[in-house]
Amino acid sequence: MPIQNEYLSGVYAGLAARNAEQKEFLQAVDEVLESLEPAVAAHPEYQKAGLIERMVEPERVVMFRIPWVDDAGKVHVNRGYRVQFNSSIGPYKGGLRFHPSVNLSIIKFLGFEQCFKNSLTGLPMGGGKGGSDFDPHGKSDDEVMRFCQSFMTELYRHIGADCDVPAGDIGVGGREIGYLYGQYKRITNQFTGVLTGKGIPYGGSLARTQATGYGLCYFAKEMLAANGKSFEGAKVVVSGSGNVAIYANQKATSFGAKVVAMSDSNGYIVDENGIDYKVIQQIKEVNRARIKTYLDFVPTAKYVEGSAGIWNVPCDIALPCATQNELPLAGAKALVANGCFAVAEGANMPSTPEAVAYLQANHILFAPAKASNAGGVATSGLEMSQNSLRLSWTFEEVDERLQNIMTNIYANAANAAEEYGVKGNLVAGANIAGFTKIASAMLSQGIV
Numbered sequence: 001m002p003i004q005n006e007y008l009s010g011v012y013a014g015l016a017a018r019n020a021e022q023k024e025f026l027q028a029v030d031e032v033l034e035s036l037e038p039a040v041a042a043h044p045e046y047q048k049a050g051l052i053e054r055m056v057e058p059e060r061v062v063m064f065r066i067p068w069v070d071d072a073g074k075v076h077v078n079r080g081y082r083v084q085f086n087s088s089i090g091p092y093k094g095g096l097r098f099h100p101s102v103n104l105s106i107i108k109f110l111g112f113e114q115c116f117k118n119s120l121t122g123l124p125m126g127g128g129k130g131g132s133d134f135d136p137h138g139k140s141d142d143e144v145m146r147f148c149q150s151f152m153t154e155l156y157r158h159i160g161a162d163c164d165v166p167a168g169d170i171g172v173g174g175r176e177i178g179y180l181y182g183q184y185k186r187i188t189n190q191f192t193g194v195l196t197g198k199g200i201p202y203g204g205s206l207a208r209t210q211a212t213g214y215g216l217c218y219f220a221k222e223m224l225a226a227n228g229k230s231f232e233g234a235k236v237v238v239s240g241s242g243n244v245a246i247y248a249n250q251k252a253t254s255f256g257a258k259v260v261a262m263s264d265s266n267g268y269i270v271d272e273n274g275i276d277y278k279v280i281q282q283i284k285e286v287n288r289a290r291i292k293t294y295l296d297f298v299p300t301a302k303y304v305e306g307s308a309g310i311w312n313v314p315c316d317i318a319l320p321c322a323t324q325n326e327l328p329l330a331g332a333k334a335l336v337a338n339g340c341f342a343v344a345e346g347a348n349m350p351s352t353p354e355a356v357a358y359l360q361a362n363h364i365l366f367a368p369a370k371a372s373n374a375g376g377v378a379t380s381g382l383e384m385s386q387n388s389l390r391l392s393w394t395f396e397e398v399d400e401r402l403q404n405i406m407t408n409i410y411a412n413a414a415n416a417a418e419e420y421g422v423k424g425n426l427v428a429g430a431n432i433a434g435f436t437k438i439a440s441a442m443l444s445q446g447i448v
């Protein structure tokens, strides 16, 4: 539905004219502004303070050259980004994505969403995002290290434990964070909590690796319970097979569900007996191989070329955990036709606007990414706390805090939806709940 409120539609039109080519960014802004209509109508002071105009413009965008040399001695140049979107409630915080598709539009959409997500966690973190069009697939460890060192040689001057704290995202896991951290420390001669997702021996938090996938299932569990449903005995489809997907599988399985399908960008596997997350961990984290090699471990499973078909696998609950716009209208229709009753987003903006509208119109329980995947950054916030305290909490302590945070995010999103007259709409509820805290901080801090 187009934005109705005149103030909001005016801001959007101006933004679209200035950033016509940034389709993912505009998609993310459009969805948020549409949700904010009741909040903006109830608070004329937002318009007076130019709040929305300020919120859709990043505070700072850094773009830079990343030269590096491959194992054969050939020179490559990639492009690096850091978008520092909003620091009104805390230092910029958000991941780094290394994927050939990365461009300014994608980093801005991710940075924009990160502001609201981080606000929802209840922790003092502003929003930012960065990355590069570098593709780690098929690169040697040495090549990845040289690339990370070159990336950090520029990035270090823009970040800091109280300024901007990057972490992982697609293509950036423990290996990359280690190389990035080593180079930051070498340049600055400072051992600080400037990155999260660090290894446990050098300041990482227990449970950060698992946090996004676990948090997704904790959130989904709340949403299901509020509607008389559960994971117990449910068939689950998880797209992707990376960090988020692997630990979503583990937690959903521990809640009594059976994960019957997972994918990578080449295709998907189906195993009606339930996919063991440890096999995917071996394939993806240790072998760095393709998901079709699952059949070498479980010959009775099936592999289908092409990742888009995964939504045709019948399931009760779908957890899209790969990338943006991976669940289009056709996928949503297939899910509904096969009796799926809940979709919870692990990836950022995985469902297209048409898919979200279709799922909601068909009364599918729908958990939006900003709320349901916030467990990763929330645990990054807990890593920052531990670094500041110079302490390490146990796995159980971090996991318990994560569960509380996800329960609170669900309650806040559900309550905000009800308060603003859109009961049950967690997309609107999450956007409004995330927005109001940032809005209040920005109003207090003047026109900056």
Ligand code: NDP
Binding pocket: 168, 169, 170, 171, 172, 173, 212, 240, 241, 242, 243, 244, 245, 263, 264, 265, 266, 307, 321, 322, 323, 324, 326, 346, 347, 348, 373, 374, 376, 377
């Ligand atoms: P990983 O790099 O660990 O895994 C990404 C997975 O998604 C891989 O299986 C990859 O397949 C697949 N994938 C990536 N791009 C595409 C594409 N264009 N088409 C189909 N499949 C694709 O990343 P994460 O698991 O960390 O991230 C997954 C999603 O979750 C992203 O949207 C990310 O922004 C979001 N997220 C991550 C958080 C985290 O803490 N890591 C926190 C919150 C959200 P292949 O190997 O073939 O490329």
Ligand code: 2IT
Binding pocket: 093, 094, 095, 096, 114, 117, 165, 166, 167, 168, 169, 196, 348, 373, 374, 376, 377, 378, 380
């Ligand atoms: O999208 C996300 O929330 C992340 N990739 C995690 C960011 C973080 O700072 O942990």
